[in-house]
Amino acid sequence: MIKTEHLSKRYETLTAVDDVSFEVQPGEVLGFLGPNGAGKTTTMRMLAGFITPTSGKASICGHDVETDTLAAKANLGYLPEGAPSYGEMTVRSFLEFIADLRQLRGEHRAKRLAYVIGRLQLERVLEQTIETLSKGFRRRVGLAQALIHDPPVLILDEPTDGLDPNQKHEVRTLINEMARDKIIVISTHILEEVEAVCSRAIIIARGRIVADDTPAALASQSRYHNAVSLRLEHSEQLAAARSAIAALPGVAEVEMSERDVRLTALPRAGASILTALNELATRQGLKLKELHLESGRLDEVFRTKTA
Amino acid sequence: MANVGIIMRRELRSYFATPLAYVFILIFLVLANLFAFKFGNLYERGQADLQPFFWFHPWLYLFLIPALSMRLWAEERKSGSIELLMTLPVTLWQAVLGKYFAAWVFTGIALALTFPIWITVNYLGSPDNGVILAAYIGSLLLAGGFLSVGSCMSALTRNQVIAFILGVVVSFVLLLAGYPAVLDWFSSWLPQTIVDAIASLSFQRHFDSISKGVIDIRDILYFAMLIGLFLVATAITLDVRKAE
Numbered sequence: 001m002i003k004t005e006h007l008s009k010r011y012e013t014l015t016a017v018d019d020v021s022f023e024v025q026p027g028e029v030l031g032f033l034g035p036n037g038a039g040k041t042t043t044m045r046m047l048a049g050f051i052t053p054t055s056g057k058a059s060i061c062g063h064d065v066e067t068d069t070l071a072a073k074a075n076l077g078y079l080p081e082g083a084p085s086y087g088e089m090t091v092r093s094f095l096e097f098i099a100d101l102r103q104l105r106g107e108h109r110a111k112r113l114a115y116v117i118g119r120l121q122l123e124r125v126l127e128q129t130i131e132t133l134s135k136g137f138r139r140r141v142g143l144a145q146a147l148i149h150d151p152p153v154l155i156l157d158e159p160t161d162g163l164d165p166n167q168k169h170e171v172r173t174l175i176n177e178m179a180r181d182k183i184i185v186i187s188t189h190i191l192e193e194v195e196a197v198c199s200r201a202i203i204i205a206r207g208r209i210v211a212d213d214t215p216a217a218l219a220s221q222s223r224y225h226n227a228v229s230l231r232l233e234h235s236e237q238l239a240a241a242r243s244a245i246a247a248l249p250g251v252a253e254v255e256m257s258e259r260d261v262r263l264t265a266l267p268r269a270g271a272s273i274l275t276a277l278n279e280l281a282t283r284q285g286l287k288l289k290e291l292h293l294e295s296g297r298l299d300e301v302f303r304t305k306t307a
Numbered sequence: 308m309a310n311v312g313i314i315m316r317r318e319l320r321s322y323f324a325t326p327l328a329y330v331f332i333l334i335f336l337v338l339a340n341l342f343a344f345k346f347g348n349l350y351e352r353g354q355a356d357l358q359p360f361f362w363f364h365p366w367l368y369l370f371l372i373p374a375l376s377m378r379l380w381a382e383e384r385k386s387g388s389i390e391l392l393m394t395l396p397v398t399l400w401q402a403v404l405g406k407y408f409a410a411w412v413f414t415g416i417a418l419a420l421t422f423p424i425w426i427t428v429n430y431l432g433s434p435d436n437g438v439i440l441a442a443y444i445g446s447l448l449l450a451g452g453f454l455s456v457g458s459c460m461s462a463l464t465r466n467q468v469i470a471f472i473l474g475v476v477v478s479f480v481l482l483l484a485g486y487p488a489v490l491d492w493f494s495s496w497l498p499q500t501i502v503d504a505i506a507s508l509s510f511q512r513h514f515d516s517i518s519k520g521v522i523d524i525r526d527i528l529y530f531a532m533l534i535g536l537f538l539v540a541t542a543i544t545l546d547v548r549k550a551e
Contacts, residue, residue, distance in 0.1 A: 048394040051550040073396040080394065084387035086317070088324045093317075100313045101395045129324070145391070 001025055002047065002153060002183055007056035008207075009042050016042040018207035019056070024200075026152070029179045031198035031215070032187040035306050039207040040187040041081050044157050047185070048078040060153050074102075077151035079159055083142030087131030091122055091141055094130060095148060102149040116144040119174065135162035143171065153183045160193060172197050191298045195219075201298075205306040219296030227294045228277050229264045233287035238263070241286055248276050264294075310397045314405025315412070322413055331375060335417045338367055340424060349424075355432025360424055361442045361518045365482055365511055368453045373474030375414070376457025377467045379406050380545065384465040389549055403542045407458050414450040418443065438520030445517030448530040452510055453478050455537035462544040465551075478510075485509025 002024040009017040017039040024030050032040045045051045047058050049065045049072060058065045063072035085094055095116065099109050117123060120140040125133055130141060139162050146154060159175070160168045175184060175197045188194065194201050195215050203211040203218070211218055219225065232238060238256065242263055246254045250271030255264040267273045274293050281288055322328040339360065343349045347359025383389035392402055428434045453474075460473035483489050484505050494502045506512055513526040 045390070045550065050390050050394050070396050070398070073394060076394070078391075078394045080387065080390040082387055084391050086321065086388055087386065088321050089317075093320065097313065097317045098395070101310060101397060103396075 001062070002058075002060055002185065004043075004047070004058045005056055007043065007046060007058055008054050009039075009046060009051065010054045015207050017046070017053075020204070020207070020209055021056075022202060022209065022212065024183050024185060026181060026183050027179065028200055029175060029184045029186070029198045031194040031201040032185060032204065033189065033191070033194060033201055033302060034187075034204040036189070038204045038306065040204060041157055042207075043204070044078075044155050044185070044187060045080075047155055048076060048080075049073055050080075074149075075152055077146035077149065077154045079142045079146045079154075079156040081157040082161075083139045085130050085138065085141060085145070088129055090127050090129055091133070092126045094141065095144060098145045099148055104149060112148050112150065116148050119147070120144045121170075136164060136167050139163055140167070140171075143174075147178075151182075154178070154185070156184070156186045158188060159186055160188070160190065168193075191302060194298060203302060203305050210305045211301070215298060216295065218301050219298045222296035222298070222300045223266055224264070224294045224300060225296035226272065226274075227264055227266045228274050229262060229290075229292055229294055230277065230281070230286075230288055231290040232261045232263070233289050235261045237286055241284065244280060244284055245277065248273065248280065250276060261289075310401040311405045311408065314392075314397065314402060315409040318406050318409030319412060322409070327375075327378075328413065331371065331413075332417045332420060335367065335371055336420060338371075339363070339421055342367070343424065355428050355434040357424065357428060357434065357439050357442060358518070360421075361446060364446045364449060365514060368450055369475060369478050369482060372414070372450060372453035373457045373460070373471045373478065376410055376454050376474060377461055377470035379410060379458050380462040380541070381465050381467045381470045384549070384551075385467075389545075393549060399542050399546060403458070403538055403545065407454065407538060407541075410454050410458070411447075411451050414454065415447055418446060418450065435520065441520045441522050442518040444522070445514050445526075448517065448527070449510060449514045452481075452530050452533050455534040455541075456481065459537045459541045459544065462541045462548070481508065482510045485511030485515075 004023075005021050007017060007020045008015065020039075020043060032043070034040050042051065046053050047060065047065060049069050052066065060072040061075040063075065065072045089097070095113055099113055104112055117126065120143055122137070122140060122144060125137055130138060133141070139159070143156070143159060146156065160171050163171060172193065175186070178184065179197070179199070186193075186197070198215055201211070201213065201215050201218055202209055232241060235258065238258065238261060242254050242256050245251055245263060245265050248265075250267050250273040251265045252268045253266045255266070256262070257264075265273055265277060278291065280286075281291070342363035343357075343360035347362055349357075349359040352359065380389070383392065393399070425439060429436070456477050457470070457474040460477060461467075461470040463473065464470050490502055490506055493505060507529075513529045516523060517526050
């Protein structure tokens with residue numbers, strides 16, 4: 001379990017993290033969201049024991065990060081922001097170095113090394129020095145390093161930054177696989193990632209927690225929650241359809257995009273408008289290419305919460 | 308203790324993974340021999356000892372050691388790898404000692420590679436090898452002293468050039484404090500006890516007595532305390548500034 005109580009970090013002129021309290025249980029994947037400079041990295045660094053909180057407490061699996069530091073660190077796999085490592089080392093010797101400091105010995109060490117190398121597809125670059133690797137490979141080396149001792153808690157600061165879509169997918173699959181019995185905290189500003197891997201999201205702005213819920217519940221706070229989006233076959237029907245939809249009782253607002261011939265009808269609070277729209281389309285003879293109900297847009301919630 | 312060894316081995320391997328190690332050793336060997344023969348008249352003196360060789364070690368170390376130690380912490384902070392190291396289950400002290408010992412072992416290797424000059428004097432005459440051994444120990448301690456200063460200066464900044472300059476300046480002060488010209492100047496306006504205190508802080512004085520073959524426990528203690536002091540300063544500096 002990860003637990004923080006009133007965690008704060010103040011610098012001379014700036015409060016980077018301000019009274020942050022939360023708990024994360026095994027099986028949860030917590031997404032840490034927030035604009036750049038909101039305090040995500042500072043919070044993660046305090047959890048990892050790299051910087052000391054000004055006030056408040058944090059613990060990893062019951063070990064206080066300040067008073068029982070080594071035990072807390074031993075239970076933690078940490079990927080620092082930017083995945084720093086020793087550039088002049090080869091991937092193999094770097095991972096062996098980490099394995100040694102993680103007290104892995106003998107057969108177990110060999111097995112864990114083989115596992116992370118295989119899982120993150122590092123076989124091809126094992127004998128290359130890290131400074132010659134692409135950004136994507138460096139990130140994977142950083143992830144391998146964090147996973148090598150099979151820790152119960154993983155804290156990953158922007159784990160998919162710099163990866164191509166295939167690699168992103170691969171890392172998300174990995175996180176989903178590990179999610180069952182571990183505690184995972186990731187920070188990201190890619191919102192689709194939150195929906196893809198996180199069971200819970202905390203939005204943090206100016207050092208404070210401004211939202212803490214499941215991604216679906218957060219998205220449902222969006223004005224697009226239960227909005228209906230339709231794409232028309234013929235662009236000349238767009239204007240007429242728009243005014244007809246706007247006249248429907250449950251519809252609060254209609255947004256129009258001429259580029260992809262799309263109308264988005266936003267419902268009044270609590271109203272359900274899908275059936276009404278469907279009927280309207282039949283009545284007016286609108287040729288639909290697509291019709292779907294939106295569950296809400298996380299990016300819009302994110303902007304509202306952090307503005 | 309195992310962690311100190313693991314960190315030390317990683318550091319040492321890193322030295323040899325880049326040209327740094329080879330360039331350093333080459334320059335050290337060339338300069339050490341050049342100074343000994345050219346300016347120390349090792350050969351012309353006609354004495355079977357290595358005094359002229361060891362005379363110049365403090366001056367060699369003054370520039371070469373900060374060049375070696377400047378990267379110790381400045382590079383870790385610049386590249387961000389310090390965040391990785393400090394979030395692994397190691398203590399700050401294990402990291403400070405591991406990196407420091409790696410640098411010290413490395414200078415030990417460079418020093419050991421001067422062995423041909425020892426073979427030479429043994430071939431040409433019959434020197435007192437006990438004195439030579441003492442001088443080698445003194446030189447190693449001296450290098451350790453310079454390195455501890457350099458480690459502390461490197462922890463102060465993320466810029467290696469600044470770490471180098473600070474290292475040279477602080478070492479220079481510690482070195483000069485023992486020179487007669489400097490001490491004369493001090494004694495013109497300071498009481499003798501303070502002048503003696505300044506002199507006793509100097510690298511030079513303690514190195515001189517060891518390199519003459521006198522291994523005095525006070526000289527050993529001086530280096531041990533100096534090294535300990537600067538390593539404590541390194542650890543405190545890192546604790547405060549590692550995340551900046």
